[in-house]
Amino acid sequence: MKKLVNSPSLVVREMLEGIARTAPHVGVLGDENVLVRKGLPAPPQRSVAVISGGGSGHEPAHGGYVGQGMLSAAVCGEVFTSPPTDAVLAAIRASAGPNGALLIVKNYTGDRLNFGLAAELARSVGIPVEIVIVADDVSLRGRTERHQRRGIAGTVLVHKIAGAAAARGDALAQVAAIARSVAENLGTMGVALDGCTLPGAEQAGFRLAENEIELGMGIHGEKGVERTVPLPARELAETLLANIIDELALKSGERVALLVNGLGATPEMELAIIMRDAFESLNRRGIAVERAWTGTFLSALDMPGCSISLLRLDDARIALLDADTEARAWPGVGTLNLQIRVEPADGGSSLLADDGAPQVPGGSEVWEPRLKPAFDAVAHALLQNEALFTDLDTRAGDGDLGASMSRAAHAILAVPQGALVTPHGALAALGAALRRAIAGSSGPFYATALLRASRTLAAHAEPGARDWAAAMRSAAAAITELGGAKPGDRTMLDALAPAVDAFENGLNAGQPVGEAWAAAVLAAGQGAHNTAHMTPRAGRASYLGERAKGSPDGGAVVVACWLKALQPYIGAA
Incomplete structure (x- = not known):
């Protein structure tokens, strides 16, 4: 499979160096595959460090979210592989001070083990550490309990809110409580149109037939809940939303943030259509979309497909979502355009009729x-x-x-x-x-x-x-x-x-x-x-x-x- 790489064994390191080259506020931490904020104050003056990461191949997550107001560091494992404990510990030591660190971990066994062990090691040397597990994938909700589900694209919203809370000076326990509350009020479900290909692999790990899509596909190519025929964007958005709304027990009159995320190979055109249909579906239900974003936020290499995330909102969460950040991959305040139609100017009397065709006098019936x-x-x-x-x-x-x-x-x-x-x-x-x-x-x-x-x-x-x-x-x-x-x-x-x-x-x-x-x-x-x-x-x-x-x-x-x-x-x- 053709890829723009030098060597499959070097893709993560060389990717991080490329990211840092165009992000002056970010640096690569020594020999570790860690991106960390540059210019942090001395440890005693540091606010709570917010750290996340996981396997690479999900770009712009996680390195794209490093910056004031979001992540203090991103720990990047090999492609689709949890980062080692020592790399997580190095990120904690490089970014945390006496106020401690919050680790935001997607719910995968390798990530939980390595981030968890790093937290214990940091605590043993006096660095306070809290862990928040994100398990926002609702696709398997009929088969598994919430704490056993995967963490996927909605994790980015946890990064944003926790990072903003830390930046305003909240204590570690408060930042952790805010992040946990966000994770509990967050739901995501995705769909894959085909598989993805790892660097160095000759072909995709799996293939879907032309008349197949996978509902509930994970971000590493894990199977979803159902393989079905392709659906129009409107029906697909409705299916994903119905599962999320049911899981979160969202009611008419509630407010949400809406995130439409591409999985790596989905054109912006298609994501925009999904956003359109998702917004209209929520609007029909009486659920108010207060903030919305469309783009690729947490991908699965070159997988075609998308996910939809909903986060229940209140004024406090909106304020944190709206707070400034220098993270290069965060698109900014997701303000909604509630009136998208602009009526054309009145042309008055002209050579054009109301239907745009030139007016012609006379004529015959022949x-x-x-x-x-x-x-x-x-x-x-x-x-x-x-x-x-x-x-x-x-x-x-x-x-x-x-x-x-x-x-x-x-x-x-x-x-x-x-x-x-x-x-x-x-x-x-x-x-x-x-x-x-x-x-x-x-x-x-x-x-x-x-x-x-x-x-x-x-x-x-x-x-x-x-x-x-x-x-x-x-x-x-x-x-x-x-x-x-x-x-x-x-x-x-x-x-x-x-x-x-x-x-x-x-x-x-x-x-x-x-x-x-x-x-x-x-x-x-x-x-x-x-x-x-x-x-x-x-x-x-x-x-x-x-x-x-x-x-x-x-x-x-x-x-x-x-x-x-x-x-x-x-x-x-």
Whole structure:
């Protein structure tokens, strides 16, 4: 398995040195794999030290939370392995004074043993030490008692609150009591979409099939409570929350902090969707989300998946969550945006109608029954070929062409019939619809082309074939001006330009309109085919150069597709 490492045996040490290099308030403690706060006062003046840690591979935990207002030190074992007792003891000696140290330990046997022994050794030399065990995983609540459950991502909230309590000068017993109270009012449940791979391993420790997810997965790849089929984000968030809410016995009217945590390979896009759905679920239940954070806080190497944590809040806990910290991985105060929708400014009277389409005067009843079926045929052709467009774009681009054309098709089908009473009005409405529906480059290209063609037809109440040909010519020119491409650059123009030429040449030769259009369709298809042998000189495919050869340009194939879809409606009446 490909990893950006030098040697699997050195990953932890080299990682810690990299973290410290960009965190001036943090240092690596001698030869131990410990990150510790720099610049601590002399031992008699030190507040309670808050120390945590465990196996590495959970970054940014635990080293990312070292700093004033959070952790005094983080003890980092090998990947997914508890740190040795001596490393924990070294962290206590380096950061604690007479006021003592609080050890925050996730509920794993190795961590409990090594942190526990280190605490005894520290006490034996006169350093007061308290231990708080975090067992926030609710997934196995029907099978095990609370004290036997795992500690997972909610531990980060314990770090934050305990660190803030220590920073304001609370005594060790008080800091420990606050941390224990937080741990008792905290619940987390996660889901894995696949396994994770340790440095040096050839493959992931386990794999989930394409039609499987693991509910309740642990942060080291431990099995969860249920293997099931993938669920939409909304249902998944609901499932995780239902278990947490039931465990904490949360009622309507209570306040919570919400933490949506990525497990290492989950895009921010997906985490944001989970946050959206979790917030809405809690809101429907009457549970007030007072603070919320989304991101990767405690990962499992490169595992795809997430966890949701809820912490019951009161004013005291909110104040500690809001307190300042210099820990580099803490994202700051998790203030909620309760009003996320901003209404657009009133455009007043303009060229745009309420639906965003240009207003067009006049019209007749003849054009709508002619244009509507033709537009619908184009839309259906785009939908039928979505997979082809995606495949072609994946080979030379970012793979979004199929989805863009699907959105275009639905936008075409939704163009109101009232906008189709004049040819130029229909093209303007279609351009406005595609402008809103299609992201990326296709939207601006098609919208600009259609608006230019609309202006070309505006002088003709009943445009003929030559007027339509002129509109097509102006559309192609608009695309050239906007994108800078020309025929031969392996773009949509390599299908559109020869089609325009063929249509005009056919009309000039006296061919019936239907025959001239058939020639245009043939020319477009041949032009699209020829792009397979062209080196791209414009667009994203140009980054690939010669490697893009071998398959036709997706944009050109789309043009050939909709031109052919129009063929039964050209010159038929």
